[in-house]
Amino acid sequence: MPTRSDDQSWGFDTSRFLKQLTERPGVYRMYGVDGAILYVGKARNLRKRVSSYFRKTGLAPKTEALVARIHDIEITITGSETEALLLEQNLIKSLRPPYNILMRDDKSYPYIYLSSHQDYPSLTFRRGRTKKGGGTWFGPYPSSGAVKESLNILQKIFKIRSCNESYFRNRSRPCLQYQINRCTAPCVEFITPEAYQQDVRHATMFLEGKNPAIINDLMEAMELAAKTLEFEKAAAYRDQINHLRHVQEQQSVDSEGGDADVIALSQDAGIVCVVVIIVRGGRVLGTKDYFPRYSIEQSEAELIGAFLGQFYFGGDVKRDFPRDVLVAAEVEGRELLEQALSEGAGREVRIRGNVRGERRKWLELAETNARQTLLTHLASKETVYRRLLALRELLELTETPSRMECFDISHSHGENTVASCVVFDENGPLKSDYRLYNIEGITGGDDYAAMRQVLTRRYQKLVSGDGKRPDLVFIDGGKGQLNIAREVFESLNISDIPLIGVAKGVTRRAGMEQLIDALTGDVFRVPADSPALHLIQHIRDESHRFAITGHRARRDKKRRQSTLEGIEGVGPKRRRDLIRYFGGIQEIRKASIDEIAKVRGISKTLADTIYAALHNE
Known part of the structure; x- marks a missing residue:
């Protein structure tokens, strides 16, 4: 059994992977050294759930056996925990991972079924959907417990019967459900068919998500109960509202019909990530990530067009052509690609971007996964190490930098100025060492004074022996900001830390940045495909993001806004x-x-x- 402290025993760098993992809901897939699937799981919080597998103690024997075989982990982000549950079941059924078979059942999805009785239909729980008996099906839903509890609540609100047909036909007097006010006793015609159908119509509209009036009524009842100090009653209404919202939640990973490949692109710091989500029969079957090489001059439309050509017609892999290819951007050569895809499939294949409903959800899911996958890739050990070596060579440093700091300023028309300091080490972003500085006592909008203040406050501690010493400092700005930084370093007698300014250049486009050496004053450009430039862009963008986030938080706090x-x-x-x-x-x-x-x-x-x-x- 490998030791928990050795990341390399898992086949990949777990600490780096977990640090960049999102806290959003989703599905994770664990693979062995041979690439075979081991386990599929879902999580409300992916970082917390996946991290729990790598704690030092407290794992069950089966879990320890699983963890010992993990060589790689892939994730798919979903819009909610409910969607994660359904996608997890789809993947379990299609991939048949061995550890899921041992530890999880494989039942059909639970549904709510409205029977086809002409006057008094029933509302019941069903496991799996069939075509027999007619009626209306609602679902699928993620868990039987949630459906049964929701049915109980619906019966309390609408008082629709839940008995089977034979029981209903043979009643001569009301049952217990009527006595406890959960049914209107249609079996003995205590309610007219017209009134009962009105309740059925309201319940149906609610399950279809077309009528929020029921929730509004419950909210008003909850507020009234709270005003009259009936807090237990108000809490019960609150719970009903939560359950009703849950049962009507739409599922974007299991919808009616549709075959599509959903493609989204994300790019940052010189890297492009393309995510392909495979949807067959209306179900999301899985995702695949690609990192194509590209030229800085290529537009997003050109990138997508080139990728589609390579994906469907390049290499030896025979693709299963879908009916629709959904993309989140314009596609260069769209008509020609559609013609080629249609010829390859022997039927019409469309490339679509302006879509609604479930297809829009699939596109949003692909975009979210592309962003997260790109962040994980940027933080990978191989990527960071290669970039650090390139940076050392570019700046002619004697040693590979192990700690780099970058500063940026953010404000709104001079108000609520905030400065950020982000830190990168050999593992990428070191978020525990990030710092925000509230800038006070300067003229609003004076970025030079703000930069002077933050650098002085930051490095005075270093001179006094407090704080960690960086190997390299970046300043997000041009010569003016860099000169301020050089003056601060000179006043503090710091002469052995290289200072580099990162200016956006004349065109202000990514890949066209200018680097300025504070020591020599030289201004130079780096090729857009340089790993060193990609690392600098990553650090600069992170400092900018962190400064804006801090500024917004300060602004909202000052305005006492929620x-x-x-x-x-x-x-x-x-x-x-x-x-x-x-x-x-x-x-x-x-x-x-x-x-x-x-x-x-x-x-x-x-x-x-x-x-x-x-x-x-």
Whole structure:
């Protein structure tokens, strides 16, 4: 059994991988040294769940046996934990991983079934969907417990019967369900067919997600109970609202029909990542990541067009042509590619970008996975080591830098100025050493004074013997900011730490940055495909992101705003409706974009904005 302290015993660098892993919900796949699938799991928080496998103690014997064989881990991010559950089941059924077969059942999805009785249909739980008996099916849903509990709540609200047909036909007096006010006793016609059908119609509309009025009524009842100090009753209404929202949650990984390859691209620091999501029969079967080489002059449309040509027609792999290829960007040579794909498939194949509904969800899922996969790749040990060597050669350093710091300034029209300091080491971003500095006592908008203040505060501690010494310092800015940094270093008698300015250049395009050496004053450009430049871009972009995040937090705190108040388009009424619907900020953070869009007055576009703001995207 390998020791937990040795990352290399797992076949890959676990500490680096876990550090960059997202905290969003999703599915993880564990592979052995031969590339064979070992285990598929889902998580509400991917970082916490995957990290639990690599703790030093407390693992079950079966889990220890699994961990000992892990050589690689792949992840797929989903919009919610519910979607993760369904995707996990799809992958288990298709991949048949050995450790899942030992430790997890493989039952069919649970559904809610509305029978086909003409006057008094029943609402029941079913495992698996069939075509017999007609009726209406709702689902699938992630767990039988959630469906049964939700059915109980629906029966309390709408009082629809849950008995089977033979029991219903042979009743001569009301059963216990009527006595406890969970049924209107249609078996003995205590309710007219018209009134009962009205309840059925409301229940059906709710399960289809078309009528939020039920939740609004419950919210009003909850608020009334709270005002009259009936807190237990208010808590019960709150729980009902949460269950009802859960049962109507739409599933983007298991929808009605559709064969598609969903393709999204993300690029940063000179690296391009393309993610392909395979959807067959309306189900997401899995993902595949690619890192194509490209020229800095290529546009996104050119990159996608070139990738599609290589993906479907390059190499010896015979592709299964879908009916639709969904892309999140324009495609160069689209008509020619569609013609070639159609000829290869023997039927029409369309390349589509402007899509709605479930297909839009698939595209958003692909974009999210492309961003996360790119971040993981940028932090990989091989990538960072190669870039550090290139940086050492570029700057003619005597040793490979083991600690690099970068500074940036952020403010809004001179107000609430914040400076950031991000730190990279041989493992990539060292987020535990990131620091934010609130800049005070300067003229608003004076970036030079802000840079002087943050560098003085940072490196005075170093001179006094407190703090860690960097091997290299980057300044996000041109000659002006770099001169300030050089003056601060001279005043503190620091002469052995190289200072490099990173200016955006005349065109201000990625890959066209200019580097400025504070010691010699030389300005030089680095080839756009240089690993050293990619590392510098990564550090610069991270300092910029961290500065903006810190500035926004300070601005919102000063204005005494809630998290929602800083979001454009979310006024007092919409904030109130969001809080009423979800019960609090934490529940809003957990919700998917589609769930947020169900709130009255919140469009899909605004829901996307709210989700991005709450997750700092």
